[in-house]
Amino acid sequence: MTDAASPSTGVSPRTQRLKARLRARYARETRFRWYGRAAIGVALAFLVILLGSIVMQGYTAFYAHSVTLPVYMDPARIDRSYPQGANFEQIVAEQQIRRLGVQDDAEGTKAAAMKALLSSELKFQAAKMIARQPSLLGQTVPVAAPLSDDAEMYLKGQITRAVPEDQRRVSNEQMAWLDKMKASGAVRAHFNAALFTKGDSTQPELAGLLGAVVGSALMLAVTALIAIPVGVGAAVWLEEYSPRNRITAIIEVNINNLAAVPSIVYGLLGLALFINFLHLPRASPLVGGLVLALMALPTIIIATRSSLKAVPPSIREAALAMGASRTQTVFGHVLPLAMPGVMTGAIISMAHALGETAPLLLIGMISFVPGVPHAIDEPVGALPSLIYIWENASERAFHERTAAAILVLLAFMIVMNAAAVLLRRRFERRW
Amino acid sequence: MIWIFLLLLTAFSVLAYVGGRMLALRRGAGTKSHSRPGQHGLYALIWVGVPALAMLIAASVFSTPIERQMMQAGAPDSVAQLEPFRREAFFADARRIGRGQEAQQIWPAPYAEELPAEGRRAHRITATLNWGGGVAALIAAVLGGLFVFTRIRPDLRARNKVEGWITGVLFACSAVAVLTTLGIIFSLVWDSLRFFSMVPITEFLFGTKWSPQIAIRADQVGSSGAFGAVPLFAGTFLIMAIAMAVAAPIGLFSAVYLSEYSGKKTRALVKPALEVLAGVPTVVYGFFAALTVGPALRVFFNGLGDLLIGGPLNGLGLYLSLVQNQMALVAGAVMGIMLIPFVSSLSDDILNAVPQSLRDGSYAMGATKSETVKKVLLPAALPGIAGALLLAVSRAIGETMIVTMAAGLAAKLTLNPLETVTTVTVQIVTLLTGDQEFNSPKTLAAFGLGLTLFVVTLLLNIVAMRIVQAYREQYD
Numbered sequence A: 001m002t003d004a005a006s007p008s009t010g011v012s013p014r015t016q017r018l019k020a021r022l023r024a025r026y027a028r029e030t031r032f033r034w035y036g037r038a039a040i041g042v043a044l045a046f047l048v049i050l051l052g053s054i055v056m057q058g059y060t061a062f063y064a065h066s067v068t069l070p071v072y073m074d075p076a077r078i079d080r081s082y083p084q085g086a087n088f089e090q091i092v093a094e095q096q097i098r099r100l101g102v103q104d105d106a107e108g109t110k111a112a113a114m115k116a117l118l119s120s121e122l123k124f125q126a127a128k129m130i131a132r133q134p135s136l137l138g139q140t141v142p143v144a145a146p147l148s149d150d151a152e153m154y155l156k157g158q159i160t161r162a163v164p165e166d167q168r169r170v171s172n173e174q175m176a177w178l179d180k181m182k183a184s185g186a187v188r189a190h191f192n193a194a195l196f197t198k199g200d201s202t203q204p205e206l207a208g209l210l211g212a213v214v215g216s217a218l219m220l221a222v223t224a225l226i227a228i229p230v231g232v233g234a235a236v237w238l239e240e241y242s243p244r245n246r247i248t249a250i251i252e253v254n255i256n257n258l259a260a261v262p263s264i265v266y267g268l269l270g271l272a273l274f275i276n277f278l279h280l281p282r283a284s285p286l287v288g289g290l291v292l293a294l295m296a297l298p299t300i301i302i303a304t305r306s307s308l309k310a311v312p313p314s315i316r317e318a319a320l321a322m323g324a325s326r327t328q329t330v331f332g333h334v335l336p337l338a339m340p341g342v343m344t345g346a347i348i349s350m351a352h353a354l355g356e357t358a359p360l361l362l363i364g365m366i367s368f369v370p371g372v373p374h375a376i377d378e379p380v381g382a383l384p385s386l387i388y389i390w391e392n393a394s395e396r397a398f399h400e401r402t403a404a405a406i407l408v409l410l411a412f413m414i415v416m417n418a419a420a421v422l423l424r425r426r427f428e429r430r431w
Numbered sequence B: 001m002i003w004i005f006l007l008l009l010t011a012f013s014v015l016a017y018v019g020g021r022m023l024a025l026r027r028g029a030g031t032k033s034h035s036r037p038g039q040h041g042l043y044a045l046i047w048v049g050v051p052a053l054a055m056l057i058a059a060s061v062f063s064t065p066i067e068r069q070m071m072q073a074g075a076p077d078s079v080a081q082l083e084p085f086r087r088e089a090f091f092a093d094a095r096r097i098g099r100g101q102e103a104q105q106i107w108p109a110p111y112a113e114e115l116p117a118e119g120r121r122a123h124r125i126t127a128t129l130n131w132g133g134g135v136a137a138l139i140a141a142v143l144g145g146l147f148v149f150t151r152i153r154p155d156l157r158a159r160n161k162v163e164g165w166i167t168g169v170l171f172a173c174s175a176v177a178v179l180t181t182l183g184i185i186f187s188l189v190w191d192s193l194r195f196f197s198m199v200p201i202t203e204f205l206f207g208t209k210w211s212p213q214i215a216i217r218a219d220q221v222g223s224s225g226a227f228g229a230v231p232l233f234a235g236t237f238l239i240m241a242i243a244m245a246v247a248a249p250i251g252l253f254s255a256v257y258l259s260e261y262s263g264k265k266t267r268a269l270v271k272p273a274l275e276v277l278a279g280v281p282t283v284v285y286g287f288f289a290a291l292t293v294g295p296a297l298r299v300f301f302n303g304l305g306d307l308l309i310g311g312p313l314n315g316l317g318l319y320l321s322l323v324q325n326q327m328a329l330v331a332g333a334v335m336g337i338m339l340i341p342f343v344s345s346l347s348d349d350i351l352n353a354v355p356q357s358l359r360d361g362s363y364a365m366g367a368t369k370s371e372t373v374k375k376v377l378l379p380a381a382l383p384g385i386a387g388a389l390l391l392a393v394s395r396a397i398g399e400t401m402i403v404t405m406a407a408g409l410a411a412k413l414t415l416n417p418l419e420t421v422t423t424v425t426v427q428i429v430t431l432l433t434g435d436q437e438f439n440s441p442k443t444l445a446a447f448g449l450g451l452t453l454f455v456v457t458l459l460l461n462i463v464a465m466r467i468v469q470a471y472r473e474q475y476d
Helices: A013-062 A088-099 A109-115 A121-132 A149-155 A172-183 A210-241 A246-259 A263-277 A285-309 A313-321 A326-355 A358-362 A383-392 A396-427 B002-027 B037-073 B084-098 B109-151 B158-198 B201-206 B212-216 B230-261 B264-279 B282-308 B314-320 B328-353 B356-364 B369-398 B401-406 B424-433 B441-475
Strands: A063-072 A140-146 A187-191
Touching: A013 A063, A013 A396, A013 B230, A013 B264, A013 B282, A013 B328, A013 B369, A063 A088, A063 A149, A088 A109, A088 A121, A109 A172, A121 A140, A149 A172, A149 A396, A172 A187, A210 A246, A210 A285, A210 A326, A210 A383, A210 B158, A246 A285, A246 B158, A246 B441, A263 A285, A263 A358, A263 B158, A263 B369, A263 B424, A263 B441, A285 A326, A285 A358, A285 B158, A313 A326, A326 A383, A326 A396, A326 B158, A326 B264, A326 B282, A358 A383, A358 B424, A383 A396, A383 B282, A383 B401, A396 B282, B002 B037, B002 B109, B037 B084, B037 B109, B037 B158, B084 B109, B158 B201, B158 B441, B212 B441, B230 B264, B230 B328, B230 B369, B230 B424, B264 B328, B282 B314, B282 B328, B282 B401, B328 B369, B328 B401, B356 B369, B369 B441, B401 B424, B424 B441
Parallel strands: none
Antiparallel strands: A063 A140, A063 A187
């Protein structure tokens, strides 16, 4: 050894061993601490990636492109008494390529390519204008309509020239046209209002969430009307009235088990009992709401029981001592005090029910339902099942709309959970 | 129709309350009454409202089967001879025409002429049943009213009676939970029994070939279909194992860190963030798996495969370069992410339940924090943590949307996480969302699978909850 004085000089080997062991122990301690940090970091990273990827995929769906084209309303091709019958898309496409200076071939392929950039909504817009004001025939009027989903995907940069032309749905020529139309100011980006004001459609540029939002709302209303009163009632009975006997014990075990039954089993129950046995209407908010209510029931019961338990016995004893009956004690004193907790539990379980999908698929909420529903016994869509349906759709534009639908669903859930948290904060009480 | 009746019912009930209250005030004037006037009112409300409501509910539950019976019984011969499936469709169209809507199908000659008459008949039957129900409810309300209004007197113990009713209703609410379980068991067992009468239970539980699609056409060669569920059990197990491999360590370490190391501030930030992860609907995880994780992992494995091709691991490289989006790994990993908050919050509870004296004892002996966690806390909390993990396993087995969207449909008997596999829940969804025939083994198989799923998760839950509870009581 050199005399560069190692710190252990003069220290016995035993102390050296001990110090080394201590260092190793502290190192293990630090490592362990870092494992914990890493685990939390990974979990939070997952959360960020999950939400980030959905926002990245979905935010583009909140704006859309419309095109405003001057259209010569050709009286020779548009029947005044039946404007819906006219082939407006063809008329507009032919006029538009002429305006862009393109010579069409005998088969009309250029006009067809232009037509592919326009949405069928154009036809309804133009027909509506003629029906309202027949004097427009023979004039040139501007008509505004959405672009087709393919054109939209190009303008949003999701279809690029980097992909070989034969592998994408928008040709180089169509891209050039779109660029020209955009440069001339005919194509305009705006907030995608259709997403919030329309029902489902087979064409992505016309598909909206309103039908599914209304369907979900109707279903949730049925769920809340059934699950909350029944759940609270059951919890009150179990906590305040029930005798300690075998029946009560069975009910209690049963509720705990129900809370952990997989959701798809509730779907099977709904299919067998409500649809095949009671013949309630398939895919209706009535059946969906009933199934979700049965699913939410155990959660509400458990939450209500714990908030009833939190009310101190002295309140009950005081009321009973003043001569109140058991029922008067419960409904006049205990339940009002437990109400914030009950509401919190109810809101959280409703938020869960809102996001539940698997049982809805089994009771038939997987088919295409255009428009917006009005009644609780007609087939509807729901937000989660719409997400599932759109995710399976082949059109690329549905992908961004799926992500947008998820963002809307998550927004509802965040609002509900925030309401629950606020409620808890606002009425938190310590005895 | 039903809304008008309900509105009438509400109006009658309010009237009964007001009437009962007034009557109690008048008859009890000057004397000392046992109950307060409002309680007499409530008593009257119950006797008017409940029988009428019961009648309305009975009418709406039974009117559908009665209507079906009557439509069947009075149908013309040509319709009665139709096969059941077509006959149902015919009656459905008749109902539609009866309501003034248009028929859904175009019916050929003999039926097309009968349709309007049947429509009128359907309309008559429904109208009769509706009015019958309404009138029955009205009679019930009047009878109840007569009964109660003759009995209102100062010495009527109205309060006790009303409270008896309330207790009964509350008990009925609790009974709903039991009825739900019975409903689940009844519907699953009933249809499963029909399935097992067509497919032997031993073939279902131990058969290794699953291809229910063949059974659609009865005249086809090999029409019996194959209902060996072992590949589904294997797929479910594989995905569950992957999910637990992700969720258990991350969840456990997070719980340990949160309960033993982190300060109040970190905890206040991290816990809600993990709760967000728990509140995200599973369909969102499915979307994430199918469109983000799946493609990303495919690109990764394909790139790895391309690197290996030509080298000593050429075979593996060729295999990896052909991996597809849908694989067990994607569904399992994303399901693991979903389960992290579940595992961590349960374990957190259990670690917190370990008494401080154990920790203090360990520190007093000179142990570091991590040694205390590893040598004292984890052994003490082990049964509880095992219970929590079992609950997570049960969730993983029952989870549907993630696997439906990300795991694939091919029933393969494999333990390779890069293959597409299928699970019990995926098959239930697939069997019941396509074109369904009633009573075919293909449709009923879903209930057989559902029963298996229910039994397995129930056993896991019971065992897990027993463990968790038994453990918790130990230190209380």
